Amino acid sequence: MQKLVAIKGMNDILPPDSARWEWLEEKVRSLMARYAYRNIRTPIVEPTPLFVRGLGEVTDIVEKEMYSFEDRLNGEQLTLRPEATAGVVRAVVEHNMLYDGGKRLYYMGPMFRHERPQRGRYRQFHQIGAEALGFGGPEVDAEIILLAHALWAELGLTNVRLELNSLGQPDERRAHRAALIAYLEQHQDVMDEEARRRMYSNPLRVLDTKNPAMQDMVNAAPRLIDFLGEASLRHFDTVKAILDANGVAWSINPRLVRGMDYYNLTVFEFITEQLGSQGTICGGGRYDYLIEQIGGKSAPAVGWALGVERVLELLKEQAAQAPQPAADAYAVVPDAAALPQVMVCLQQLRALGVAVQMHSPANSAEGMGSMKSQFKKADASGARFALIFGSDELARGAVTVKPLRDGGEQVERPLATPADWAASLQSPR
Ligand code: ATP
Numbered sequence: 001m002q003k004l005v006a007i008k009g010m011n012d013i014l015p016p017d018s019a020r021w022e023w024l025e026e027k028v029r030s031l032m033a034r035y036a037y038r039n040i041r042t043p044i045v046e047p048t049p050l051f052v053r054g055l056g057e058v059t060d061i062v063e064k065e066m067y068s069f070e071d072r073l074n075g076e077q078l079t080l081r082p083e084a085t086a087g088v089v090r091a092v093v094e095h096n097m098l099y100d101g102g103k104r105l106y107y108m109g110p111m112f113r114h115e116r117p118q119r120g121r122y123r124q125f126h127q128i129g130a131e132a133l134g135f136g137g138p139e140v141d142a143e144i145i146l147l148a149h150a151l152w153a154e155l156g157l158t159n160v161r162l163e164l165n166s167l168g169q170p171d172e173r174r175a176h177r178a179a180l181i182a183y184l185e186q187h188q189d190v191m192d193e194e195a196r197r198r199m200y201s202n203p204l205r206v207l208d209t210k211n212p213a214m215q216d217m218v219n220a221a222p223r224l225i226d227f228l229g230e231a232s233l234r235h236f237d238t239v240k241a242i243l244d245a246n247g248v249a250w251s252i253n254p255r256l257v258r259g260m261d262y263y264n265l266t267v268f269e270f271i272t273e274q275l276g277s278q279g280t281i282c283g284g285g286r287y288d289y290l291i292e293q294i295g296g297k298s299a300p301a302v303g304w305a306l307g308v309e310r311v312l313e314l315l316k317e318q319a320a321q322a323p324q325p326a327a328d329a330y331a332v333v334p335d336a337a338a339l340p341q342v343m344v345c346l347q348q349l350r351a352l353g354v355a356v357q358m359h360s361p362a363n364s365a366e367g368m369g370s371m372k373s374q375f376k377k378a379d380a381s382g383a384r385f386a387l388i389f390g391s392d393e394l395a396r397g398a399v400t401v402k403p404l405r406d407g408g409e410q411v412e413r414p415l416a417t418p419a420d421w422a423a424s425l426q427s428p429r
C-alpha cells in the first residue's frame with residue numbers, strides 16, 4: 001500500500017520534543033493566571049467573511065494565505081483560522097461578554113496559512129495569544145507588553161528586543177496616507193509589482209515590504225508618527241513611560257505597521273536576530289475598531305500573538321533549560337504470573353504521585369523478556385529507580401528498589417505500605 005504522509009508544512013510534534021511544548025504551555029498558563037487573563041477556546045473553522053472583514057481584504061493573509069473551502073453539505077464558505085483574534089472578537093460579541101466590563105483572555109492553538117514552508121514558517125503553526133478587550137487606556141497596552149516580556153524571562157530567553165510604533169487614529173492615518181501615496185507615486189521605478197498594486201488600496205502595507213531593493217525607498221517615506229495628534233502622542237508616551245519605569249527597553253520602528261488592517265495606536269513586535277529572516281516571535285497592538293467591524297458595540301481592545309514554533313526554536317538556539325521528562329521508576333517484572341499483583345502496586349504508587357513506567361514486551365507470547373533486556377530498557381528510559389518484582393521478594397511481600405542513576409544501595413520496600421516509601425522515589429517536579 002502507498003505510504004501516507006502528512007501535508008507539507010504541517011508537522012507532527014513527537015516525544016521527546018512535545019515535552020518542550022508542554023513545558024512552554026505550563027509556563028504560559030501560570031503566567032496568564034498571575035496577570036488575571038482567562039482561557040478562551042474558539043473553533044478552528046470560522047465563516048470566511050469573518051476574516052475578510054476582520055483582517056482586511058488587501059492583506060497577505062486574505063489575499064493568498066487562507067485555507068478556504070465550501071461546506072459540502074450547505075455550500076457555506078469556511079476558512080481554517082489563520083489567526084485567532086477575529087474568532088475571539090466574534091465570540092466576545094456573540095456572547096455579549098463585555099456587558100459587565102472588560103475581559104482579559106488568552107488562547108493557544110493551531111493556525112493555518114498557505115505559505116512557503118521554511119524554518120520558522122509552516123502551514124499549520126501554533127500561536128499563543130493574549131487579548132484585553134473593553135479597555136482603552138495606555139496602561140493596558142503596557143500591561144500586555146509587560147506580560148510578553150515577563151514570559152521571555154520565565155522561559156529564560158535573552159536577546160529579544162521590543163520595537164514599538166503608533167499607528168494613530170483613522171483621521172491621522174488618512175492625512176498620512178495622502179502624503180504617502182504622493183511619495184510612492186514619485187518612486188514607482190523601485191517598487192515591485194505587489195507594492196504598485198497596493199499603493200492605492202493599502203499604501204501602509206507597502207512600508208512593510210521585505211523586498212531588499214525597496215528598503216531605502218520605504219525608509220525615507222513619510223512617517224505616520226509625524227502625523228499623530230496630541231491625544232495619540234499622549235497615549236503612546238504613557239505606554240513608553242510605563243515600559244521605562246519597568247526597565248523594559250524598546251526602540252521605535254516608524255515602519256512597523258503589522259500585517260492586519262485592524263490595528264490603531266500602539267503596535268509592537270518582539271524580535272530576535274537568532275532566527276534568520278523569521279525573527280519576529282511575537283506581534284500585536286491595539287485594535288479599537290475591530291469589535292465594531294465584526295458587528296459588536298464599539299469597544300477598544302489590545303492584544304498580541306506569539307509563534308510557538310519560533311519561540312521553541314529560539315529556546316533551542318539559546319540552549320535554555322526545558323526539562324526532558326523521565327519516569328521516576330521503571331518496573332522490572334521477571335515473571336508474567338506476577339502481573340496482577342505488580343499492577344496493583346504500580347497503581348498505588350501512581351496515585352501517590354510517583355511516575356512509573358511499566359516494562360512491556362512487544363510480543364507477550366515470549367514472556368516478559370530476560371532480566372538483562374529489561375534492565376537495558378530501564379536504563380534507556382532515564383528512570384532513576386528500577387522496581388524489581390522478583391518472585392522471591394514478592395513471596396516476602398516486598399519489592400526491590402534499585403537506584404539506576406545516582407548510585408546508592410538497593411533496598412527492599414513492603415508492598416503493603418507504599419505510602420511510607422513512595423516519596424523516596426519522586427524527583428522534584
Ligand atoms: P511574518 O511577517 O513572519 O509573516 P506575521 O506578521 O504574518 O509574521 P502575525 O500574523 O503577526 O505574523 O502572527 C504572530 C506571530 O505568529 C508571528 O510573529 C510569528 O511568530 C508567528 N507566525 C506567523 N506566521 C507563521 C507561520 N506561517 N509559521 C510559523 N509561525 C508563524
Ligand code: MG
Nearest residue numbers: 060061115259
Ligand atoms: Mg505572514
